[in-house]
Amino acid sequence: MSFPTESVVVPDVVLRIADGRRVTPVWVNELGGVTFSVAGDAFVKVFPPDHAALLTAEAVRLRWAASFTAVPRVLSTGPGWLHTAALPGRSAVDPHWAARPLEAARAIGSGLRLLHDALPVDRCPFDRPSWVPDDAPAADRLVVCQGDACAPNTLIGDDGRCSGHVDLGDLGVADRWADLAVATMSLAWNFGEAHEEELLDAYGVGPQHGRIAYYRERWAR
Numbered sequence: 001m002s003f004p005t006e007s008v009v010v011p012d013v014v015l016r017i018a019d020g021r022r023v024t025p026v027w028v029n030e031l032g033g034v035t036f037s038v039a040g041d042a043f044v045k046v047f048p049p050d051h052a053a054l055l056t057a058e059a060v061r062l063r064w065a066a067s068f069t070a071v072p073r074v075l076s077t078g079p080g081w082l083h084t085a086a087l088p089g090r091s092a093v094d095p096h097w098a099a100r101p102l103e104a105a106r107a108i109g110s111g112l113r114l115l116h117d118a119l120p121v122d123r124c125p126f127d128r129p130s131w132v133p134d135d136a137p138a139a140d141r142l143v144v145c146q147g148d149a150c151a152p153n154t155l156i157g158d159d160g161r162c163s164g165h166v167d168l169g170d171l172g173v174a175d176r177w178a179d180l181a182v183a184t185m186s187l188a189w190n191f192g193e194a195h196e197e198e199l200l201d202a203y204g205v206g207p208q209h210g211r212i213a214y215y216r217e218r219w220a221r
């Protein structure tokens with residue numbers, strides 16, 4: 001997962017949605033999916049046919065979560081593509097925040113806390129994230145997890161606070177450590193230094209090493 005470095009072909013569906021407005025590829029993932037910005041006020045995520053179902057799952061989760069917290073509003077969707085309204089803020093791995101890793105770590109931690117406090121477990125229609133085993137240890141606290149809580153999926157506003165979450169295709173009910181283990185792990189990948197304790201402190205919890213190890217190991221499979 002990274003910022004695009006080579007020229008990217010813009011699919012027809014993106015050109016149609018853009019209708020002459022400026023299109024910029026902003027993100028390429030390991031499945032061959034590409035996210036395009038349309039004039040800075042919308043995004044279109046396009047996935048290869050083999051992985052199109054992931055975007056169907058994401059659209060339904062975004063629509064559910066949007067009434068509780070800041071996630072992209074779905075503008076339109078179809079087989080293999082998802083068009084959303086832009087949320088304010090920059091990705092936590094944008095160069096602006098990569099140069100301020102401690103502030104980014106704190107925003108990610110407090111942002112996950114906001115998300116977990118906002119989404120109601122008892123009204124969540126989705127099962128656990130795909131990578132979380134059904135025989136996971138008894139939860140420290142069961143929450144609706146972001147499901148893919150790596151740093152690029154938290155957006156941070158100019159005030160240094162989380163302005164929303166993206167990439168909710170694996171949102172589901174699980175122990176909050178399913179998100180916290182991945183979020184803390186991804187700091188080192190994205191920033192080269194890990195402010196894990198600061199992220200957890202901003203979330204409002206002390207490290208639970210057994211749960212962190214458990215969920216990191218599951219995530220890596």
Ligand SMILES: Nc1ncnc2c1ncn2[C@@H]1O[C@H](COP(=O)(O)OP(=O)(O)O)[C@@H](O)[C@H]1O
Nearest residue numbers: 027029035043072084085086087091152166167
């Ligand atoms: N609606 C949106 N508002 C703001 N930024 C977005 C939006 N949708 C996508 N992005 C940006 O595009 C990047 C890639 O989108 P994401 O849904 O995370 O795709 P992927 O599944 O490939 O990781 C995000 O990290 C974020 O920076």
Ligand SMILES: [Mg+2]
Nearest residue numbers: 152153166167
């Ligand atoms: Mg993402």
